[in-house]
Amino acid sequence: MLKKLRLTLLVVALCSAQANAELVIDVQGVAQPTPVAIVPFGWQGSTPSAPLDVAQVITDDLRRSGRFAPLAERDMLQKPTDGADVDFQDWGFVGVEAVVVGSLVQTGANAYTLEFHLFDVFGRRELVGYRMPASRGTMRGAAHRAADMIYEKLTGIKGVFGTKVAYVSAEEQANGLLYSLTVADQDGENEHKIMESTDPIMSPAWSPDSRQLAYVSFEGNKSSIFIQTLRSGNRYQISNRPGINGAPSFSPDGRKLVVTLGGVDGNLDIFVLDITSRQTRQLTTHRAIDTEGTWSPDGRYIYFTSDRSGGPQVYRILANGGTPERVTFEGSYNARPRLSPDGTRLAMVHNDRGNYRIAVMNLERKDLLVLSTGRQDESPSFAPNSDILIYATRQGRDGVLETVSADGLIRQKMASGRGDVREPVWSPFPRF
Amino acid sequence: MAQIKLFTCVALAALLVGCSSSPSIDDPEPTDTVYGEGATTDGTGNDSMSGGEDVTSKNEDLQTIIYFAFDSSEVRPQDQDLIARHAMQISNDSSYRVRLEGHADERGSREYNIGLGERRSQAVRQLLLIQGVRASQVATVSFGEERPVAHGSSESDYAQNRRVEITYTN
Incomplete structure (x- = not known):
């Protein structure tokens, strides 16, 4: 019998101070x-x-x-x-x-x-x-x-300098990758590692009160979803069903998560999980991959990625159930939808002539604006003022973070000192 | 990593010597050791690809990685036989447990790639099940693009990362 989980896991409380910042920010083009x-x-x-x-x-x-x-x-x-x-x-x-x-x-x-x-x-x-x-x-x-x-x-635009970002990074160590989940001020300062693991960490998501993060961890070679309180560092497992447990995102009232569950047969569907009762409600039932659910700010819809038409496209379904409706039609690949907090725009990963880039669709006019210029850009996340997005791009072998104004005019690089940085998520406005 | 490579080669060689003209697939001893090592290499078992390949073809079930074409979860014809041999071995010994780890290349969205990796591990699982393996013997997990074996961004890196790793967990 060989059962080596080799689980090295360290949860660091947010209150532990860390002096030097890892992100160096380089402003580009104005x-x-x-x-x-x-x-x-x-x-x-x-x-x-x-x-x-x-x-x-x-x-x-x-x-x-x-x-x-x-x-x-x-x-x-x-x-x-x-x-x-x-x-x-x-x-x-x-x-x-x-x-x-x-x-x-x-x-x-x-x-x-x-x-x-x-x-x-x-x-x-x-x-x-x-x-x-x-x-x-x-x-x-x-x-x-x-x-x-x-x-x-x-x-005339609300500032976001007092907000935070969370992101995942992976650093090469002697015996494999070490994954970390970090919370920092939006300028890269004041950085705290809140979780470290030799198994992958994915898909961080802020609670609406910005006090907690939900994320996916592969501890024990099995995906499960955790909710961690930032101040205390305490965390608990909220979903550990057979098969895939992925892509958590909080409802606007903070009481539910939309998650992706796969079950033993591995058919990924969108579920709504009540955080208190832990009861789930299945929203999609298609044989295709349905994943990356996210709530509209008014709580009415859940937008998600599905490849039911062949390649991945963005769909939406009423949050209490109904028939999914396709939202994106431009291009062969549109995935990982995220809505602007003002509800007017939809950000996604879009295949732009062979390059994976961040695009934003105006939900009223339905036009698509490609905002990034990389080959492998991913994980767009809106700032709480809806005016800026953060996403991950490649610089050499490593992932780095960039921000771009929603009109595409102002882009900045946040170069990481260490490791492969990815999956940035912008916090909501802090509550004083 | 070099150590693991070396170990794998030695183990393969030992297996070659140990098994006579008709290798016994019923004997779990040597293979178990090989698979056991595979399970602790952080997914780097793939590094021994070039060294192991022709040895593998003369042996039973030593290759534990199945590769896939871009955007595909279809098991290629040349891998059907390999999976059949695994299926025979697992179904012949009810104490065997395997974990099928699906992986994707880095292109596109991370959670969607979890879906693509899962599709691949399910494709292998279905082949095992229809060949007599009990559902309770097989677990699947998808790491999407999170555990690449090749860290570059070339087509050949991508090809090495689109894979299912069969890991014997007991």
Whole structure:
């Protein structure tokens, strides 16, 4: 009898800090970025320098969005930290349209106040001013929130700098691949491995409250679905039926998962699994591969991939059952549907003249826009503001992450320092 | 990995010597050892393909990997005989258990590729079942594109990754 599962499994609690970020972000190609200035923040506290360069965090966020060109510090004619000291004429002279000033003040051993003001240079008025409390642990998050407010004021689009991404990576080790599931800030900082295994990990999916991730693990050479709470690191197995247990995705109310089950005969169908009662309800019964289910934001439909017509195409079915209806017709391969949170667009993996690329379909006009340029792009996921997508592409042998604006104009690479990175999923907006 | 390769070759050679002109497929001893090693190689057993092939053709059931054409789950004619030999061996000993691991190449969507890998393992399973293997002796799993043996992106890498691995689990 030889039964070697060789299961090496390590669940790391999210609270364990990890200092250096693995993702390095490289912005590419921008149309007409707006010139802005984020002046270095003032600092009052018990140490000579501030625990965080808040202005740098905001500057990086705005630059990476592709919509802004922050002024270099050496080109600033003045460096006010108080709104009253902003000289609009000077800023107009160096050509910036908006100025951010602010300060960080220590109020206790681990208590700080972050304050910022955003000014319209041409209108000579303040657009937004905000003060928020922070600790050393929450300071970076507070700076991202400030960037979100500035971004929304200037573009009219909700910022996503305070959100997170989860992704899977695989690193070659002496005796095979080591798979990890990681959660990081959307800029790649503040990264935490939440799960590691010598068996594959797949298909992470955020709960709507962004407190949990569902994912597929092949521990023991068998696929099963887990739900893990990020803060505690605790997890439990939610589906371990015979055969395939795959492709989990939360319902908008967080009470159910849509999953793919295969059974002993291996016929993949879409099921809805009630998280509390663990009862399943079968939605599709076709002999074809039906998989990659995802809810529409209003909860009415489940979109999924099926090859019932030959190659894979996207279909949808009413979430409480009905007759599937084909959604995609353009091209021979359309798979892994994901809806924009505003419900207007459908992202998918699309075969574009032999290349697997990310495409977005406007659900009203039905036109398809190819957004990526790789040969092997996969796993599109919308940011919660519906304006940006993240996906995996190839760079040499390894997978890396890229983001692209939903209009295809602004693309950025997030190069990974280690391993083959794939299956990025963007978190919902955090709840404060 | 080199060690495993070497071990496999030695095991194959031992089997060749051990079995006389009419190799006995009823004797599970040597084959069990070979398959057992295969089960712990993280799917890299395929590396011994070139070295093992002509030896395999003279032996019973030593090849444990079945390859598939692009976008296909059809067992090729040249592999039917191999599967028949596995079927005979498994059905002759009710203590045997096998796991059929389906794999796909990296192209396209990951969960859909889980489906393609499962289709391949089911195709092999059906062939085993109609040749007398009990359903309780066979488990299937699909790893999709998650456990490639060839890490490149050439057609030959893809061809090596589209496979079903037959693993004896006892």
